[in-house]
Amino acid sequence: MTPGVTETDGLRTEPRRSIAEQIAAQLRKDILSAVLAPGEPLRQDHIAQRFNVSQAPVREALRQLASEELVTYQVNCGVRVPLLEKAEAAETARLRLQLEPDLVAAATRNFGPTDRRRAEAAIALTIQANDVPARLEADEAFHNAIYSPAGRPITLHIVQQLRQRYVRYLGFMWRHSRHAETSLDEHRELLGLMCGGQMQAARRYLKEHVRASTNAVLEALANQQT
Amino acid sequence: MTPGVTETDGLRTEPRRSIAEQIAAQLRKDILSAVLAPGEPLRQDHIAQRFNVSQAPVREALRQLASEELVTYQVNCGVRVPLLEKAEAAETARLRLQLEPDLVAAATRNFGPTDRRRAEAAIALTIQANDVPARLEADEAFHNAIYSPAGRPITLHIVQQLRQRYVRYLGFMWRHSRHAETSLDEHRELLGLMCGGQMQAARRYLKEHVRASTNAVLEALANQQT
DNA sequence: ATATTATCGATTATCGATAATTTCTCACAC
DNA sequence: GTGTGAGAAATTATCGATAATCGATAATAT
Numbered sequence: 001m002t003p004g005v006t007e008t009d010g011l012r013t014e015p016r017r018s019i020a021e022q023i024a025a026q027l028r029k030d031i032l033s034a035v036l037a038p039g040e041p042l043r044q045d046h047i048a049q050r051f052n053v054s055q056a057p058v059r060e061a062l063r064q065l066a067s068e069e070l071v072t073y074q075v076n077c078g079v080r081v082p083l084l085e086k087a088e089a090a091e092t093a094r095l096r097l098q099l100e101p102d103l104v105a106a107a108t109r110n111f112g113p114t115d116r117r118r119a120e121a122a123i124a125l126t127i128q129a130n131d132v133p134a135r136l137e138a139d140e141a142f143h144n145a146i147y148s149p150a151g152r153p154i155t156l157h158i159v160q161q162l163r164q165r166y167v168r169y170l171g172f173m174w175r176h177s178r179h180a181e182t183s184l185d186e187h188r189e190l191l192g193l194m195c196g197g198q199m200q201a202a203r204r205y206l207k208e209h210v211r212a213s214t215n216a217v218l219e220a221l222a223n224q225q226t
Numbered sequence: 227m228t229p230g231v232t233e234t235d236g237l238r239t240e241p242r243r244s245i246a247e248q249i250a251a252q253l254r255k256d257i258l259s260a261v262l263a264p265g266e267p268l269r270q271d272h273i274a275q276r277f278n279v280s281q282a283p284v285r286e287a288l289r290q291l292a293s294e295e296l297v298t299y300q301v302n303c304g305v306r307v308p309l310l311e312k313a314e315a316a317e318t319a320r321l322r323l324q325l326e327p328d329l330v331a332a333a334t335r336n337f338g339p340t341d342r343r344r345a346e347a348a349i350a351l352t353i354q355a356n357d358v359p360a361r362l363e364a365d366e367a368f369h370n371a372i373y374s375p376a377g378r379p380i381t382l383h384i385v386q387q388l389r390q391r392y393v394r395y396l397g398f399m400w401r402h403s404r405h406a407e408t409s410l411d412e413h414r415e416l417l418g419l420m421c422g423g424q425m426q427a428a429r430r431y432l433k434e435h436v437r438a439s440t441n442a443v444l445e446a447l448a449n450q451q452t
Numbered sequence: 453a454t455a456t457t458a459t460c461g462a463t464t465a466t467c468g469a470t471a472a473t474t475t476c477t478c479a480c481a482c
Numbered sequence: 483g484t485g486t487g488a489g490a491a492a493t494t495a496t497c498g499a500t501a502a503t504c505g506a507t508a509a510t511a512t
Contacts, residue, residue, distance in 0.1 A: 016503095018301050018465065020289070044494070054467045056282055059495085063246070063286050067293035069383075075244050076473050076494055091380045098324065154317045154391070157295075158384055165380070242473095244495065270464070280497045285465080302464055302503050 019053055024061035026051075031070050031081055032167045033133045034175075041080040042071060068164065086221050089169045093214035096162050100210055103159060105203040106150035108194045118145040119191050126184055132174070136167055142187055146194060170213070173220040183213065246286035249277055253287060257296050257307055258393045259359040260401075267306040268297060294390065312447050315395045319440035322388050326436055329385060331429040332376035334420045344371035345417050352410055358400065362393055368413055372420060396439070399446040409439065 017025075027047070030036045047058045066073035073079050107115075122142035129135040143163065147156050186209050193202040243251075253273070256262045273284045292299035299305050333341075348368035355361040369389065373382050412435050419428040 016301050020465085021301075043492095045492095055494085056285075056466060059282075060286055060289050060465095063289050064293055067290055075242050075247070077475095078494065088380065091378055094378075095325075095381060095384070098328070099321075102324070152317055152320075154314065154388075155321060158321070158387075161384075162380075246495085281464085282496060286495095303505095304464065 018057065019051070020057035020060035020064070023047065023051055023053070023057060024064045027061060027065060028068075028070060028164075029133055031065070032136060032164065032171070034168065034171050036081050038081050038083045038168070041078055043078065068161065070164070084169060084172060084221070086218070088165070089214070089217055089221055092162050092165050092169075093210075093218065096159070096166065096210050096214065097207060099155060099159055099162070100147075101203045101207045103147050103150050103152065103155055104190075104194070104206040105199050106152060107147055108197060108199045108202045110149040110151060111146075111194045111197070112149065115145060115149045116191070116195055118148075119187075119194075121145075123184070123187055123191070126187070132171060136171070139183070146191065166214075166217075169217045169221065172224075173217045176224050177216065177220045183209070244283065244286075245277070245279055246283035246290070249273065249279070249283060250287035250290045252277075253291060254294075254296060255359055257291070258362060258390065258397070260394065260397050262307050264307050264309045264394070267304055269304060294387065296390070310395060310398060310447070312444070314391065315440075315443055315447055318388050318391050318395075319436070319444065322385070322392065322436050322440065323433060325381060325385055325388070326373075327429045327433045329373050329376050329378065329381055330416075330420070330432040331425050332378060333373055334423060334425045334428045336375040336377060337372075337420045337423070338375065341371060341375045342417070342421055344374075345413075345420075347371075349410070349413055349417070352413070358397060362397070365409070372417065392440075392443075395443045395447065398450075399443045402450050403442065403446045409435070 027036070027042070036042065042062065044055050044058050044062070047061075048055045051058070062071060062073065062079050065071045066079060069082070071079040072082050119142060122138055122145050125138035125141060126135065129138045140160075140163070144156070144160070147159060150156070186205075190202060190205050190209065193205055253262070253268070262268065268288065270281050270284050270288070273287075274281045277284070288297060288299070288305050291297045292305060295308070297305040298308050345368060348364055348371050351364035351367060352361065355364045366386075366389070370382070370386070373385060376382070412431075416428060416431050416435065419431055
């Protein structure tokens with residue numbers, strides 16, 4: 001019954017996902033890409049209708065998202081998408097600057113040809129991506145590809161959380177200013193340094209990459225009214 | 227049931243907690259204090275019976291705990307308490323060393339008399355605490371008291387996650403070696419430095435505090451077989 | 453005898469309905 | 483005009499029951 005090794009015809013290689021997880025994944029996409037706007041309340045029965053399921057898995061999905069702080073949860077008052085806060089963006093940026101350079105340095109030490117292929121595949125995905133959700137997903141894939149070889153799963157997990165937090169602000173910047181397209185070249189450059197084993201150079205380059213990106217976001221936030 | 231800060235009955239100052247949250251809190255305590263042992267499977271119907279509720283809130287609680295990585299979740303295979311892993315302890319220690327010194331330095335800058343009272347109250351709780359869960363709770367309260375003034379809620383949140391991860395290993399050490407009682411004096415000393423505004427000294431002191439504690443844990447793990 | 457399939461019991465995942473709680477509305481008193 | 487409280491409507495939280503799924507074991511074929 002279980003497909004086993006056959007991965008050809010679109011069958012699942014990874015463990016099945018429950019309805020709750022699928023719903024959480026879709027809502028996460030919608031929140032990160034601002035399809036669900038900051039401040040918007042999420043009503044359980046609406047979501048249940050949208051996915052044609054009962055409320056139980058919806059509630060589980062919402063609790064999952066709440067623990068990621070992608071929605072705010074108040075007992076008996078439902079959940080809503082949190083507003084964008086300059087302070088949150090600034091603190092997230094600070095933490096990313098504190099954690100990601102070390103991660104990329106450690107990853108450079110272990111970087112192998114498989115990792116390189118993964119990263120290049122992610123860059124290819126970035127080029128193909130034409131809408132915001134696809135672009136975000138490709139970006140995520142690239143950073144996972146270059147961070148995973150560090151062999152620090154917990155750090156990676158935390159960085160993923162931080163980057164996920166950051167994504168909503170990144171999207172905001174994309175919508176309100178024009179800073180989108182520089183990162184692709186920067187990704188290529190960074191990957192080159194990592195493949196060449198240039199640990200310190202890669203660390204410095206990434207730090208600048210993150211700094212530039214977060215500065216642009218903070219600037220966009222300062223200009224526009226949130 | 228829970229002694230301590232019980233206010234006049236009927237009136238709740240803080241927002242009511244749902245059954246799911248109460249169950250999550252209790253299970254969290256049980257896991258952190260190793261009442262639920264590493265490797266132990268948690269069956270939904272048993273938990274539901276234990277708290278006299280249906281399975282729905284239990285599932286929500288478990289999903290919450292899974293997102294904190296206090297339990298592992300596999301679709302259709304239930305949850306269990308994860309085993310203790312030396313690598314996890316080591317990486318958690320590294321991250322704590324990377325984040326907590328900065329946090330305590332920033333907190334020292336803003337440290338006021340109210341914060342001092344909170345910290346001293348937590349120390350008093352530590353002295354009174356006679357069992358492991360109470361001691362863990364008091365420890366948590368102290369660190370929150372000295373970290374909160376930094377005004378970095380996200381960093382604090384992440385550090386809380388890391389410390390929570392660490393707690394299971396700390397308990398392991400307490401059970402397998404004798405390193406328990408030094409931290410009280412160290413807490414007093416650290417608090418003195420913070421009240422005196424000695425930012426750099428506080429940072430260094432905390433770093434040593436964390437380093438000593440994590441070293442002891444890693445040593446205990448290396449000696450005993452996990 | 454071994455490998456493969458069918459079945460059973462146990463457990464998780466989901467559903468539909470009900471209870472509990474909050475929010476809204478609006479009449480009413482001041 | 484404004485505050486207030488009762489009741490209605492809307493929404494969340496929980497329940498009890500059912501469906502789906504897994505692991506183990508028994509049955510069958512080769």
